[in-house]
Amino acid sequence: MNWRSTTVRFAALVFLLQIAAAGVLLLAVRVIVHGQVYAGAAATGEMVRQDVLAVQAQGVAAIAHAIVLHTIGDTGSRAVLLLTDAAGRPLAGNLDALPPNVMPDGQPVQIDLYRRRHATPEAMLVRVDRLAGGLRLLTGSVVEDEARTVRLLELAMLVALSLAVAFAALAAWLAARMIVLRLGDTVATLDAVRDGALSRRVPADASGDAFALLAASVNATLDRTGRLVEELTLATDMLAHDLKSPLTRLRSALERAAVAADTPAAQEAVERAQAEGQRLLTTVETALRISRAEAGIGRDAFAPVDLAIELEEIAEIYGPLVEEAGRAIRVVTPVRPTLKLHRELMAQALGNLIDNAAKYGAGTITLAVEAIVGGVRVSVSDEGAGIAPEHRAAALRRFGRVDEARGGSGAGLGLSLVGAVARLHGGALALQDAGGLRVVIDLPVGEEPTG
Template sequence: MHWRSTTARFAALVFLLQVAAAATLLLTLRAIVRGQVYDRALATEEVLRQDLLAIQSDTGTAALARAIELRGARPARAGAVVLLADAAGNRLAGNLSAWPPNILPDDGTIAVELYRRRHDAPEAMLVRATRLPGGARLLTGSVVEGERRTVRLLEAAMLVALSLAIAFAALAAWLAARMIVTRLDDTVATLRAVRGGDLSRRVADDRSGDAFALLADAVNATLDRLDSLVSELTIATDTLAHDLKSPLTRLRSALERAAAQVSEPAAQEAVDRALGEGERVLALVETALRITRAEAGIGRESFAPVDVANELEQLAEIYGPLAEDADRVIRVVAPEPLTLPLHRELIAQALGNLIDNALKYGAGTITLSLTVTSHAATVSVADEGTGIAPEHRAVALSRFGRVDEARGGNGAGLGLSLVAAVARLHGGSVTLDDAAPGLVVALELPLRS
């Protein structure tokens, strides 16, 4: 699955939304808990501050000092922070040893870490300084060390929860992407089978009514129409073959009888020329029909095991005398035997067309080669002529495509088109390449058991 595919982007979207939702939930929970913890501490500090200010207002600073000492001795006030100092900062009463630096009256509530008397470790606390009449200063606060530990434990738990959320988000994204791919696998497999020639294949109907079911219905309807058109094409091509080949055959017979009866040289030459053109038209019709039937997938029922290397040897023997007449050589390079299910007649005609093209338009040695990889077998025909320029190769493979300026000749432009159609009939492909020098035409055929 490519990272730029729609499935990958959908999986990434699911993952990001899951992580964002989990992170938002955890951060909101942290903010609520933290706010509740510290708001309670602030409320406790404010109650203590207002209580002490009321005592100072009613009885004075000396009485306030005594009240602070009494309050500090009570266990219920163990978490309170109180310090009463004179204008110079000297301690008068409270559970702090000295006025903390950098804390000024009316600065509001400040979070600090200070040592309380008879405590060996600093503690987190929220404190507030207030200026009293006469210059004295009052520091009130609440120890929040326990609350801070609680928040830290909560944050650690949140990190674990976020890690689990990321893992589950990745799993959800993978499952979502896999669900889409699984729902489309049957459709893709069906289309591949149809492309390979199995026009009876259809996508299974799951009756869910979702978008995938609608896609399956549309694909099946299209395949039904395609099957109908191919059936009509089969009937049309068979009818066309009968309607065209029969009069052409009768015309050839009439020309042969005329050739046997005429005695004048000029008439004999004209009849022979007409007979040749008739043969050419008949071959053209037969080739065009073969291409049409191959493109429609007709002929797969005739597939049979064929020894490809032996087939190349036989073709070399058949075309060997023609090559010798042209002072050319045909050689076969097939290092290992290979048997594939093929339409033997069409493969032989396709390779024969390539050899015939190499004899007509190429030069030097003609090489028939067979190479095998893990997934395909490649049969190629190469010559040492001028080749075909890269910009003309697509035209050469098209039906009735002629590249006279590149190769010369007076063909109908169906030879390479038939080769391409036969390759597609077998689920393969054709490529034209530079043989340095010359042209190499390669048929890649998939390996089948």
């Protein structure tokens, strides 16, 4: 559980507020009921106390007589009285002794005591007063029924609090679930757009709440993005046409000049110009491919491709080039997954990696495909010096060059194109060490491929 999640924190807030409200309500009910239940018993005890104290000036006999009057037939009476002398000996009343934990001249205290002729202790609300001559007078009232009522109330409150916790948890879950459901269409739309469905929009919502405003903003943003992609497509097509045509004408003119060159120096200059023209044409085409791939253009050309067969065909195409350099190329395919890919772009990306390995690497070039959790990994590795970890970020940037590690006359777009193709397929590109440089492309699939 991610506690930084706004949804989780909102659910926790709903839960805590529900529990706090239930707790305050139950506590208020307990205080009110407790006060009302014991109010009558306290009034009864105070009335008995005042009756007895009213005759204290007439002597011990008068006090004892008043106590007897209040305790006659005490099996049905709730009055509790006891008069003791200075030594603590009982003189009158329905208790056998003063409780030691009730302080004289204090507030009424609830305590469990035995009354005479009663086999079980009872809850009582009593107080002790000092009288002249060291006498002590305990007065009060039995509150056993009230205490039982309060215990039942507390048990009911405990059950109610348990139910409140359960309902609060349910309310918190429903609140979080409502947020997730309300955002579900928006998230699904953005996922679909990311996967190439540029015409997908969030369904209209007439509620006017914050989620509806978010959906409207997302749709407006997607409309603007769609127009930009259309403009980019048009611009790239126009740029390709405007640049490739003169470059092609330039190459034809150089070819004619090469035929007409009558000296070795002129021939060399024309060939150099032809090489630079071809390099410029390749750079333009590669840059356009990267821009189109980054914009998601080309997903409509995806088709099922057997990666193992594709790697074998690419190795067969580039085999003669690698063998001319005195090196070997091999294919390792422990699994044979079939994925929906843009076959032409993927083939060009892998071809770029093989070309880089042939130019800058050493030893055997290995093309491999293996299963990973949630997808497959396609890799091209060699046995050369590789690229130092601190230079890899620069190597992956567009027009990035790592002159310290590699030479050559490339434009620095090879790995950028491979990265763009990987992202077009929802995957990722990474550079690793494996006794040389190992370039891996992780591609997602619906389920793990089997061998």
